[in-house]
Amino acid sequence: MQTTWTSPTLTFSYITFRDIASMSEMFAKETVCNWLFFGPNTPEVTHTYFLPFVNENARALVKKELPRHFVFTIRERKTGVFIGQCALIAEDLSFGAYRVGYKIDDLFWKRGIGSETATFLVWFAFRIAGAYRLNADTAAGNLGSVKVLKKAGFVVEGRQRKYWHARGGYHDRLLFGLLAEEVEDGMLATLDELFS
Numbered sequence: 001m002q003t004t005w006t007s008p009t010l011t012f013s014y015i016t017f018r019d020i021a022s023m024s025e026m027f028a029k030e031t032v033c034n035w036l037f038f039g040p041n042t043p044e045v046t047h048t049y050f051l052p053f054v055n056e057n058a059r060a061l062v063k064k065e066l067p068r069h070f071v072f073t074i075r076e077r078k079t080g081v082f083i084g085q086c087a088l089i090a091e092d093l094s095f096g097a098y099r100v101g102y103k104i105d106d107l108f109w110k111r112g113i114g115s116e117t118a119t120f121l122v123w124f125a126f127r128i129a130g131a132y133r134l135n136a137d138t139a140a141g142n143l144g145s146v147k148v149l150k151k152a153g154f155v156v157e158g159r160q161r162k163y164w165h166a167r168g169g170y171h172d173r174l175l176f177g178l179l180a181e182e183v184e185d186g187m188l189a190t191l192d193e194l195f196s
Helices: 017-027 043-063 113-127 143-151 185-194
Strands: 004-006 010-014 070-076 082-090 097-104 133-139 155-166 169-179
Touching: 010 113, 017 043, 017 070, 017 082, 043 070, 070 113, 082 113, 097 113, 113 133, 113 143, 113 185, 133 143
Parallel strands: 097 133
Antiparallel strands: 004 010, 010 070, 070 082, 082 097, 133 169, 155 169
16 A cells, blocks of 8 residues: 655655654744644644554554545655655545645745645545545735645635634634635646656
8 A cells, every 4th residue: 555655856655653753843843833823832742643643544554444634744755854744634524525734844945845745735635535625724824825725726715813812913714625626637637647
């Protein structure tokens, strides 16, 4: 069963126990957590959150099944250096709908990695996971994430005012959606070649 997908520059692999230390370092950074409603986190908090996904992946691999949630580590293809993580989290009440998430370590910002990661998640969701819909959200002030989602084809579906209270202020939450029928087959065929 396949556990790793690559592009010319990145590797996306199902999260394993050995990845949690790198993720803990990333989620301990104030800069990385700036637009999140949580964090910075202690290593224990990050470990506690991600360990169930690691265990779910291990059980799915033994059974040769897809996991319910898809949580990936992003690494540089040539060097194997940790870059970040991304995920498709299954929505509880809508089979085939997933919530998109990604976090890139601040050492790798402004290199197009967020856009490539979002594109990978769109491809994986509709080609492998069998999704019919993707959901995403971000703080309205997080212009980088807004740009990434729009570039990947997501549409703004709503705004929740003063949704998050974090770092001494209130932040509006933008809601995004992308339906399977909105993604052209030609685009997915192109992405089939990109993500081997």
